[in-house]
Amino acid sequence: MTATIQIQPNTLGPTVNRNVYGHFAEHLGRCIYEGIWVGESSEIPNVRGIRADVAEALRAIDIPVLRWPGGCFADEYHWKDGVGPRENRPAMINTHWGGVVENNHFGTHEFMDLCEQLDTDAYICGNVGSGSVQEMMEWVEYLTSPADSPMANWRRANGRDEPWRVPFFGVGNESWGCGGNMRPEYYADEYRRYNTFVKNYGPNKIYRIACGANNRDYRWTDVVMERVGSLMDGLSLHNYTLNGGKWPPSGSATDFQEDQWFSVLKHALSMDDLVAKHAAEMDKHDPDKQVGMVVDEWGTWFAVESGTNPGFLYQQNTMLDALVGAVHFHIFHRFADRISMANIAQTVNVLQAMILTDGPRMLRTPTYWVFEMFKVHQGAATVPVSITSPTYSFAGEGLPAISASATQRSGSNILDVSLANLDPDQAHEVTLGHGGSSTKISGRLLTASTMQAHNTFDNPDLVQPVEFNDFAVTGESMKFTLPAKSILMLSIES
Numbered sequence: 001m002t003a004t005i006q007i008q009p010n011t012l013g014p015t016v017n018r019n020v021y022g023h024f025a026e027h028l029g030r031c032i033y034e035g036i037w038v039g040e041s042s043e044i045p046n047v048r049g050i051r052a053d054v055a056e057a058l059r060a061i062d063i064p065v066l067r068w069p070g071g072c073f074a075d076e077y078h079w080k081d082g083v084g085p086r087e088n089r090p091a092m093i094n095t096h097w098g099g100v101v102e103n104n105h106f107g108t109h110e111f112m113d114l115c116e117q118l119d120t121d122a123y124i125c126g127n128v129g130s131g132s133v134q135e136m137m138e139w140v141e142y143l144t145s146p147a148d149s150p151m152a153n154w155r156r157a158n159g160r161d162e163p164w165r166v167p168f169f170g171v172g173n174e175s176w177g178c179g180g181n182m183r184p185e186y187y188a189d190e191y192r193r194y195n196t197f198v199k200n201y202g203p204n205k206i207y208r209i210a211c212g213a214n215n216r217d218y219r220w221t222d223v224v225m226e227r228v229g230s231l232m233d234g235l236s237l238h239n240y241t242l243n244g245g246k247w248p249p250s251g252s253a254t255d256f257q258e259d260q261w262f263s264v265l266k267h268a269l270s271m272d273d274l275v276a277k278h279a280a281e282m283d284k285h286d287p288d289k290q291v292g293m294v295v296d297e298w299g300t301w302f303a304v305e306s307g308t309n310p311g312f313l314y315q316q317n318t319m320l321d322a323l324v325g326a327v328h329f330h331i332f333h334r335f336a337d338r339i340s341m342a343n344i345a346q347t348v349n350v351l352q353a354m355i356l357t358d359g360p361r362m363l364r365t366p367t368y369w370v371f372e373m374f375k376v377h378q379g380a381a382t383v384p385v386s387i388t389s390p391t392y393s394f395a396g397e398g399l400p401a402i403s404a405s406a407t408q409r410s411g412s413n414i415l416d417v418s419l420a421n422l423d424p425d426q427a428h429e430v431t432l433g434h435g436g437s438s439t440k441i442s443g444r445l446l447t448a449s450t451m452q453a454h455n456t457f458d459n460p461d462l463v464q465p466v467e468f469n470d471f472a473v474t475g476e477s478m479k480f481t482l483p484a485k486s487i488l489m490l491s492i493e494s
């Protein structure tokens, strides 16, 4: 069966908030240390301690926003231990992630330097679980106050005169779990109190993000929205894509067969229903959609690579991860009227990473290439798409083989259409009606010869996009064959 995709370019929908292409970097395993921070005395080329190769690769995907320092780590992080001369900073134990010693060498100044090097907005997650209201209040003052005040003067003494711009601040992480095992009623009261002291200093205006639910906990969304929805700008949601759709994480990221391929994609597609149900809870209390849904942790979570520290969550990354990424973005675009941000977990060396490092070497994963290909969707207006898809069948179950989304770039006549073929074996014919008289069409394709293909340090470019122009255009439509397990980005100019 041929897949039919019809786009209505004259009917623009809500804009895809560029922050949907956001990232998350936690003090976990080798994400911050080794992956991003090597220190000024490292032989690995760096700019003020931040790896130059990783920063350069991340700049190329236009990261709009970066969440830090956690994750579970955020609720045991005491920011004052991470400022001032590095040799004087006290160490701590990272109890959540491998029990390793955290030397606090990467702290507030280093993170804000990273954001400036990447030209990205900071999203800082504050400590509700084991911190205090005063500690959180003073962190915001330290970061953003232009005044002649104690915290702002301490920042100056530590080498930064100008306040930083901190547009996003999270009041706790997973407060229902590692952030304090709270009930939603209790968290709502805690949010009320902490949020009061998250102040706007000078011109800095904070978008306040409350801790939201874990996957299908709709009651959390309901209770928190009802009690404190009017005091927040965003409410988070965490949902990881799992083998078999079940916790705990299982299955190798590279050594798998089609049963895992199918179950992971089935779970990824269920994000649509999950977002719809949380959005419905939010609609009950916020019909005008003033509060954004912030999916600030998402992505695949497999068993760790063998021989690595189980607390470091290090996994490889294949075309399966790339497809999970593409499917998520298509879902996030569909809910562009509610989703204001999303942050994949995590940027380097942890879970569904963009970049993996090994000493001085680094590689870009297939997921990296999805972010690179899809960056044209950032801040663009959604365009309605109707899809008739062949079915990808496995073991008596079926999924739509083709997923697609279209956006119109602001101030131009360019329509960007991303497509994914989830079927690992069958290429599919596609007829795409784009509704315009196209003058110029370009395409880039990401695919691989096997389900398990991945980039390694010895062969870092095995999976990467290639130019695609194997299409036939007739008037307002075009035909092409979408290879098995592939992602295609078409840019159609009229």
Ligand code: AHR
Residues within 6 Å of the ligand: 026, 070, 071, 072, 073, 173, 174, 297, 345, 346, 351
């Ligand atoms: O991303 C890894 C962990 O997953 C985060 O620290 C936590 O918030 C979530 O449970």
